[in-house]
Amino acid sequence: MSEEAALMAQRLTKSYGKVRALRGVDLEVQRGEIFGYLGPNGAGKTTTIRCLLDLIRPDGGTVRVLGIDPQADPVAVRARTGYLPGELALDPNMTVEDTLHYFNGLRGNQADWGFARQIAERLDLDLKPPIKNLSHGNKQKVGIVQALMHRPELLLLDEPTLGLDPLMQHEVLRLITEAKANGATVFFSSHIMSEVEAVAERVAIIREGVIVEVAETASLINRALRRANVRFKQPVDIGPLANVPGVTVLSQDDGTSVLLQVEGEMDDLIKALAAFPVSDFETERPSLEEIFLAYYEDDQKEEE
Amino acid sequence: MMTIFRYTLRRFQGQILGWGIALALFGVLIVSMYDMIAAEQEQLQELLEVYPPEISAFMGDIGTFATPEGFISLEFFSFMPLILGIFAVLTGSGLLVSDEENGRLDLIMAHPVSRAALFLGRLLAFVAATVAILAVCWLGLVVPMNWSSMDIGWGRMWLPLLSLLAELLVFGTLSLLLSMFLPSRRMAATTGGMLLVASFFITGLAKLNENLEPIAKLSPLNYYQAQEAFQGLNGAWLAGLLGSAVVFAALAWWRFQRRDIRVGGEGGWRLPAL
Structure with a gap:
């Protein structure tokens, strides 16, 4: 540790x-x-x-x-620590300001109140209304202010x-950063x-x-599966590409284009492509979401 | 702890005013009626004497109905543990668990507040709210004595209220304890309410049936003093009730220190499917 x-x-x-x-x-x-x-x-x-x-x-x-x-x-x-629960529940009868004062009281009044107001302003949160009149999003903002206000x-x-x-959402990410x-x-x-x-x-x-x-x-994204779309100047036999380690052919047309899935580094594929008349080469980096879902798909396959 | 205490007491404001004013107005009505009742005491005494013993067992000593102490006890104090017991049971059972069930306790407990401070702050707020309700109630009983021939005395009027306070603390802390072990506030309140009603009936019925006396000794209301309090509080009984409340509160605190704070249905009980 x-x-x-x-x-x-x-x-x-x-x-x-x-x-x-x-x-x-x-x-x-x-x-x-x-x-x-x-x-x-x-x-x-x-x-x-x-x-x-x-x-x-x-x-x-x-x-x-x-x-x-x-x-x-x-x-x-x-x-x-500052904590924002996933299911935020606040006293509906208190105003936003009273709620924040209450939480500050629980912290022995350690919060920087000027900073709390500043966060509220950035999140466009009015401190006057009672919690029961707030939308779900505005309640979430109260939760964010209380989590951050004592730095x-x-x-x-x-x-x-x-x-x-x-x-x-963007503003909250800025606050986190x-x-x-x-x-x-x-x-x-x-x-x-x-x-x-x-x-x-x-x-x-x-x-x-x-x-x-x-x-x-970044490394999780980089080392994950990625797709490569290759176009050729003329029809070719893509057999050698299918034999490149880590490469799987997902689809092909009449020999003028091919969609490949590449696991790991691209080096072997690029070297193999040097022998082909390539007119265009595009790779798609997977999003974190695709990587995340892949873990679950793998799990489902294992269960099957 | 003081923040918790002040916040909880502020949440009790409505209940203090609601219960206090309603019971104070009832007290004003009862005290104001005394002169009229006292004028007709012979006829009323005859009427009360033909009451079946099953009814008089729950009303106290009806032979003293015409005295100020007997009258106020019969009309007001005899059933007050049952009435205000509802407040004690509902408040005690929800003191921590109602916020837990609606998800608020999670965020409160994420602040630098120990479980002991939270528990104690809320318990003290419950005690303070109960005392405040009884104080408003007391005002409703003593202020109209200024224009009534009822001459109990402002200080003596506190005696049955002190016994009542001890009873309410017993049922409040018992309900709090139940809420720490049972899976929901509703179940704790229902069980606490059933114990309150059972205690009321067992205490009354034991006056008619000697066989019930051993059970009645386990009933908190057996040690409640209404009219008897005016002759002096039984210190041992009062200490016994307050001691029971302390034991119930200590057990609840012990359990609260060790249990998970729930936000969903985790830890709940499920009845077997039929």
Whole structure:
């Protein structure tokens, strides 16, 4: 375990009755990084985050948050953390301002109130109306302000852009990036792959309570399958291309074009193509979403 | 803890005013009726004496109906544990679990607040709200004594209210304890309410049937003093009730320290499918 780790989970297990929500999660998030946590509903994302804050107690394994055992000293962990739950529920009878003052009170009035107002302005959030009059998106903004307003060392954000319009989603991602620039560690779960791809330096993919992949976002994308569309000046025999290691022919026309799937480096394919009269060569980089879905498709195939 | 206490007490404002004012107005009505009742006491005494014992068992000593203490006890204090017990059971069962069930506790607990501070802050707010309701109720009983011949005295009027407070704390903390073990607030409130009603009937029926006395000794309402309180509170009974409330609260706190904070149906019980 690195002493510098902002978050560390080893062999983390948690069950709800017969449902095994976490089956030995191993995770390490370095200080100052933005870490994306991907997985579909029920994969164990929220359960992991709630274990980190001692809202639920794991059945087994070890957890450290900023070097602290959350079960031994949950108050110390929470004092240095900002949390946005996936299912945000607020007192409907309080105004936005009273709600934020209440949460600030729970933090011993440690928040930077000027900063809180600044975030609210950036998110176009009015502080006067009662919570019950707010749309889902505006409630989410209240959740974001309360998570950020005390400038925490660690942000645990469960689906931070849920219910926000694209403009506000972009603003939230900017806030996350700014928090990182100011030294914070950001651990966030999301369904929206494009936003994870945009800000996360590393990602973990969780499937049925197990981490199946942890990697730098860029390397995960680079080393994944990609497609290559090749056009030739004249009809050719593509037989030699099909024999290139890591290359699969997906479709071909009358010998003047071919769609290939390439696993790993492109070097062998490019060298093989040197012997062909190539008129055009295009590659498609897969999105993080395609990579993410591939893990689930592989799993389904294994089950079949 | 003070933030939790203030916030919770503010949420109780409506209940304090609603229960307090309603019971205070009822108290004003009862005290105001006393002079009229006292003038007709001979006829009323005759009427009460022909009441079946099953009814009088729940009303206290009807032989003292014409006295101010007997009258106020019969008309007001005898059934007040049942009425205000509803407040205690509903509030106690929802003190932590209602916020848990609607998902608010998750975010509150993500702040630097220990479970002990949250528990204690809310429990103290419940005690303060109960005292406030009884204080408003007390005002409704003592203020109209200025224009009534009822001369119980402002200080003495607190005695049955203190016994009532102890009862309410017992049922409130018992419901809180139930909410820590049972899978839903509704189930805790239902069970707490059933125990309250059972306690009321067992205590009353034990006056008619000696065989029920051993069971009645387990009933909190057996130790409730309405009219008897005016002659002086039974310190042992009061301490026993308050001690029970402390034990129930301590057990609830113990359980709350160890359990998961729920946001969905996890940890819930399911009845077997038919």
